[in-house]
Amino acid sequence: MEQVQAYNENLHLPYQQLPTKKQKKIKIYCQEYGHRDQKVEYISLTPESDVVKSRLQCIKCINGPYSHFRQDVAILKEILSDSLNVLKNTQFQGNLCQEFSNLYHYLNLDVTKDDIEFKFATLKKEIVYQIEECKKEVLKSYDEYYQIKEKIEISDFREIFNFEDLKKELYKYAQKGPNPSPRDQKQINDQLNEYVKKLHAKEQDKQQERLQTQFEKFKKKVNEFTQKNCFHYYKIDQGMESIQKIIKEMKTTFSQNLFTQSELSNDFITDVLTTINQKVYSETSNVEKITPIYSSIHEGLNYKIMLEKLKGEGKSDLLFIFKSSNSQRFGAYIASDNSSGNLRTTNPPLPQPMNRATPLVNQRSFLFSLSKKEIYPIKQGATSLNINQAANDNSELLNFGNNDLNIKSTFKQCKSQLNSGFNTSNYQIGNYEMHLANALEFEIIALQIFKIPQETQK
Numbered sequence: 001m002e003q004v005q006a007y008n009e010n011l012h013l014p015y016q017q018l019p020t021k022k023q024k025k026i027k028i029y030c031q032e033y034g035h036r037d038q039k040v041e042y043i044s045l046t047p048e049s050d051v052v053k054s055r056l057q058c059i060k061c062i063n064g065p066y067s068h069f070r071q072d073v074a075i076l077k078e079i080l081s082d083s084l085n086v087l088k089n090t091q092f093q094g095n096l097c098q099e100f101s102n103l104y105h106y107l108n109l110d111v112t113k114d115d116i117e118f119k120f121a122t123l124k125k126e127i128v129y130q131i132e133e134c135k136k137e138v139l140k141s142y143d144e145y146y147q148i149k150e151k152i153e154i155s156d157f158r159e160i161f162n163f164e165d166l167k168k169e170l171y172k173y174a175q176k177g178p179n180p181s182p183r184d185q186k187q188i189n190d191q192l193n194e195y196v197k198k199l200h201a202k203e204q205d206k207q208q209e210r211l212q213t214q215f216e217k218f219k220k221k222v223n224e225f226t227q228k229n230c231f232h233y234y235k236i237d238q239g240m241e242s243i244q245k246i247i248k249e250m251k252t253t254f255s256q257n258l259f260t261q262s263e264l265s266n267d268f269i270t271d272v273l274t275t276i277n278q279k280v281y282s283e284t285s286n287v288e289k290i291t292p293i294y295s296s297i298h299e300g301l302n303y304k305i306m307l308e309k310l311k312g313e314g315k316s317d318l319l320f321i322f323k324s325s326n327s328q329r330f331g332a333y334i335a336s337d338n339s340s341g342n343l344r345t346t347n348p349p350l351p352q353p354m355n356r357a358t359p360l361v362n363q364r365s366f367l368f369s370l371s372k373k374e375i376y377p378i379k380q381g382a383t384s385l386n387i388n389q390a391a392n393d394n395s396e397l398l399n400f401g402n403n404d405l406n407i408k409s410t411f412k413q414c415k416s417q418l419n420s421g422f423n424t425s426n427y428q429i430g431n432y433e434m435h436l437a438n439a440l441e442f443e444i445i446a447l448q449i450f451k452i453p454q455e456t457q458k
């Protein structure tokens with residue numbers, strides 16, 4: 001047992017001991033009152049120099065006095081290892097350095113070969129450890145389970161099933177070579193007949209009653225022992241199949257992103273675009289015709305700019321891509337009223353409101369998650385998007401479906417209630433409010449809106 005313990009410890013080597021990772025460290029103590037025991041871990045990059053007393057900050061600083069500026073910090077050890085990391089975690093709007101940094105980090109060029117080696121070394125150890133733990137658990141359950149075989153009385157059945165005598169006869173028969181005499185053939189056949197007859201004993205048999213009683217006892221004991229748990233041995237192979245699928249997915253780490261205009265997209269965007277139109281967006285040249293309308297990365301995250309850009313696009317088919325502060329990427333394709341998608345409304349209502357509702361021939365709008373690789377088609381009769389043109393500094397801005405994705409003008413405290421206007425039945429979702437952004441309330445840190453050319457859709 002001790003040996004097993006030592007083995008597992010080895011699997012959990014601290015990161016520093018792995019040959020490929022050398023952590024950059026520097027020991028500076030925070031000078032803020034009451035923080036003298038804390039090491040400086042951040043550098044504040046807030047543009048105004050008079051709002052922060054010291055640019056060298058510790059965890060207590062960014063949780064306490066400088067919590068308003070916690071989005072504006074660089075992580076010290078990240079800059080020490082590469083100065084291009086300085087704006088990696090910030091989102092300064094309208095700043096060219098930030099724009100460059102976003103694109104640079106989107107490309108993940110700060111990842112080194114050593115980082116990849118380290119990642120896989122960790123992964124390997126973790127997988128071996130998990131498999132080892134899994135084996136232990138299965139063996140433990142099986143030990144308990146196996147008692148059924150040892151403790152439950154099945155002697156009467158054992159007697160009927162007993163093939164031992166026949167086995168000897170069969171061996172003897174086999175020794176007689178490829179052409180046994182008719183007499184031998186008949187003899188072995190008679191013996192087998194006798195055996196088969198026992199297996200099919202008549203119900204009125206006296207022995208049958210005894211078997212019935214023993215079988216009932218057996219069933220009762222099985223239930224007692226297992227409490228209806230069953231040994232689903234196939235699950236081990238099934239698990240392996242899933243692991244192979246996941247590894248196959250991991251191999252696509254470097255893969256095509258056709259939609260180069262969107263720094264927020266990932267490889268799943270191909271599925272999103274072909275869901276809009278399979279024929280058109282299988283061709284790269286058509287993907288390039290999708291035109292950007294608004295990008296917070298280039299123009300700043302601002303609801304007024306966004307609404308201004310959307311003003312002339314009432315009849316356009318739109319593609320929204322969001323990134324939340326916890327790195328979830330999701331979005332929506334909103335087909336316009338005249339392309340037989342679902343209705344889109346704008347508040348306050350226009351002079352002639354929605355009574356021009358055309359029959360919903362084809363429901364084309366959908367919500368999607370790039371991170372989870374899922375697509376949620378719109379429900380029959382649901383409104384795809386409600387744009388609040390009258391939004392102020394703290395109000396609702398965009399409502400996709402029926403609060404399936406609700407974006408505020410502050411882009412903070414946004415919410416999602418999936419499966420209201422958009423259908424999620426293709427997926428197993430535990431919590432409709434948490435699923436899309438992995439949080440009940442979330443902040444949007446980036447948004448891009450594109451126009452899908454209508455002439456290429458038919």
Ligand SMILES: [Zn+2]
Nearest residue numbers: 030035058061
């Ligand atoms: Zn501090």
